[in-house]
Amino acid sequence: xxxxxxxxxQVKDKTRCNIEVDGRFFCGMKLVxxxxxxxxxxxxxxxxxxxxxxxxSEKETALDKALFHITATMKTEREIRDFLKKKGYVEEVSxxxxxxxxxxRYLDDVAYARAYFESAAKKKGSxxxxxxxxxxxxxxxxxxxxxxxxxxxEEAAKGVLEKYLRGKDLTDKKIIRKAYVHLLSKGFxxxxxxxxxxxxxxxx
Numbered sequence: 001x002x003x004x005x006x007x008x009x010q011v012k013d014k015t016r017c018n019i020e021v022d023g024r025f026f027c028g029m030k031l032v033x034x035x036x037x038x039x040x041x042x043x044x045x046x047x048x049x050x051x052x053x054x055x056x057s058e059k060e061t062a063l064d065k066a067l068f069h070i071t072a073t074m075k076t077e078r079e080i081r082d083f084l085k086k087k088g089y090v091e092e093v094s095x096x097x098x099x100x101x102x103x104x105r106y107l108d109d110v111a112y113a114r115a116y117f118e119s120a121a122k123k124k125g126s127x128x129x130x131x132x133x134x135x136x137x138x139x140x141x142x143x144x145x146x147x148x149x150x151x152x153x154e155e156a157a158k159g160v161l162e163k164y165l166r167g168k169d170l171t172d173k174k175i176i177r178k179a180y181v182h183l184l185s186k187g188f189x190x191x192x193x194x195x196x197x198x199x200x201x202x203x204x
């Protein structure tokens with residue numbers, strides 16, 4: 001069992017409040033729901049019961065907010081869960097919302113990884129792209145599937161190199177070494193970086 005130690009109005013939405021349990025933030029909830037279930041400071045509850053109350057009373061509201069959040073750009077499952085958590089929704093509500101978004105085909109981490117590769121591959125190597133996707137919570141399986149469809153990085157490396165070297169002295173070995181390191185920092189593997197440099201000098 002646990003005790004509700006604070007119920008405070010939210011700053012950005014006066015129709016909702018934050019509920020603290022045992023001195024720590026637990027969730028956000030509509031004021032009308034708080035009144036309906038007669039929740040107050042000092043009430044002894046279980047965390048499971050509070051989660052169930054929020055799930056039943058606010059799952060559709062949470063879904064609407066997630067749908068609005070996802071319309072501007074594609075989002076990963078982790079990004080949706082982080083968004084809902086910041087809004088004060090419990091894990092059970094996030095599970096419901098993620099399930100619905102998958103059902104409606106608004107949420108697809110494999111499709112996200114493919115689109116991310118297609119966009120980022122114009123200026124980054126696959127090593128850096130894979131790292132960024134992992135940071136966004138994309139699974140190794142989804143990344144591998146997207147990576148398998150990824151084409152050669154040679155043209156992208158050449159474009160990044162040409163932009164970096166524009167206006168610089170191509171006979172300066174220090175600049176060439178820095179250009180090589182720059183390509184590595186952009187996620188291109190050593191062979192691709194060397195190939196881009198060699199191709200540039202072959203053309204010159």
